[in-house]
Amino acid sequence: MSNDATSFSPLELTKAPASSPESRTVPQAPRVEKSVLSMMTIDPSYILGRCITKGMGEEYFYVPAHKLLWNIFLDRYNKNQPLDITSVAQELTDKHQLEAVGGLAGLTEIYSYTTNTALFDPHFETLQEKYVLRSIIATTSRSMEKAFAAEEEIAELLDSVEQDVLGIREKMKHGEEQSLSTVIAEAVTNMERFLAQKGGILGITTGFEKLDRMSNGLKAGELFVVAARPSMGKTSFLLNMMEHIALDLNKPSLIFSCEMPSVQLVERLIFARSGIRRAEMMARGSMTQQEQKHFARVVSVLRKSRLVLDDTAAISINELRAKARRVLRDQGELAAIGIDYLQLMRSHTKQAQNSREREIAEISSGLKSLAKELKVPIIVLAQLNRGPENRTGGSLGVPRMSDLRESGAIEQDADMIGLLYRSAYYAENDEERQQRAGHANLLLAKNRNGPTGDVPLYFEAELMRFSTRQDEEGSGE
Secondary structure: OOOOHHHOOOHHHHOOOOOOOOOOOOOOOHHHHHHHHHHHHHOHHHHHHHHHHOOOOHHHOOOHHHHHHHHHHHHHHHOOOOOOHHHHHHHHHHOOOOHHHOHHHHHHHHHOOOOOOOOHHHHHHHHHHHHHHHHHHHHHHHHHHHHHHOOOOHHHHHHHHHHHHHHHHHHHOOOOOOOHHHHHHHHHHHHHHHHHOOOOOOOEOOOOHHHHHHHOOEOOOOEEEEEEOOOOOHHHHHHHHHHHHHHHOOOOEEEEEOOOOHHHHHHHHHHHHHOOOHHHHHHHOOOOHHHHHHHHHHHHHHHHOOEEEEOOOOOEHHHHHHHHHHHHHHHOOOOEEEEEOHHHOEOOOHHHHOOHHHHHHHHHHHHHHHHHHHOOOEEEEEEEOOHHHHOOHHHOOOOOHHHEOOHHHHHHHOOEEEEEEOHHHHOOOHHHHHHOOOEEEEEEEEEOOOOOEEEEEEEEOOOOEEEEOHHHOOOOO
16 A cells, blocks of 8 residues: 555545546535434434435435445434444444445544534535535536437427426425424414404415315315316316416416417417307307407406416426426416316326326326425316216216226325216206206315315306306305
8 A cells, every 4th residue: 555545544545536637526525424424323313313304315425435334324223223333343244344434443433533413414414415516417417418419309308407407406305394383383373364364265266155165265285186077167167266366366377288288278268258259259250349358358467467378298297397396486486286187197207107097196196295395286187987977867977086087096195176067968858958057066075174065166168167156155065
């Protein structure tokens, strides 16, 4: 061994090869790594517990010997085994790995490196910062390689790069448990807000009074699933709610349309809000003067709104998450996110490729996680299977939660599930169809924070607009 080499401690000899003089130094903090490992030996239960809840992994350590010790410490912690130097040295010896950490001298240096845990938080932040910097370097390097290869479409490459970068931020978001006093304070604040409104709606209103009373409004972090068979008007119902939030309440909102182009959504919004009957106007080939005024007024309101539309087909949960974060950053806030519809989304994990049920489960849990992360209510449409059509008698056409396609995960993740149906669609004769014309119902089958029951609605097909059926407003819940 050369004289220069003998000036280093045993563990420093095991670090990754140094960068060449021509290259930049990889972000790292070997001494801080050593300090955090030493703290683990002082108070394993507390320090290792904190590391786990904060999301630390072996990638936080740059020195290979430190990675190895982290994995040994973590494994022993999980097995409830002691972390004394004798036991750890014996395990390393049994695995022929003692020399990889600098021998007994290197291990002793770790155990004696610090004598208290007071600096754990700032040292953890340092390791996290260095890890993030290394991740950014690795991600951008991969992106450069893809760009030089030019094998992907530009739009796909941009989405891929954005998802990789946002994935780094995702790994950093590991919150520790809140104290009971903090949670109680939040609960008391919510109650005070409710009382201050003298029984008013606490969350974002939907434009449907009975639904708002039953749900107490759409609240941050909630996932509201609206499910129906085809041709029941679920897209119109979603648009009616999002129109109310974006235009009547003047709040920033985001709609993902996996099925319909954005221009068609805007046309629906204009006709529904202006009251112009599209079929009649198309038959005449012109607008009346009054219709022109209504049309211009609605277009003006839409232009000033903070409604954002995205019509990416077969959007993946990762891409949707990335775009929602970007819109939130650009707008500064988001009142609600609407998605049409869940079964048209995709998940590209290996597990999802082999099972449609697994894919839906990943999408559903991903949407719930996104709602909590962004602190925004998400309204997502979903398709029902043919169950309602196969029933008989008074149950014909009436949906149930079990009719949700791949329903298990959706039922579990959703805070509210509304089943939309129009009884006239299943009428057995013209007289019955005429009696039920326009009648629609939203069966609130699940409501985690309130009552379930029926919300009577009226659907005006020519305007593609739902409204509350006032004649049944007082019906029981």
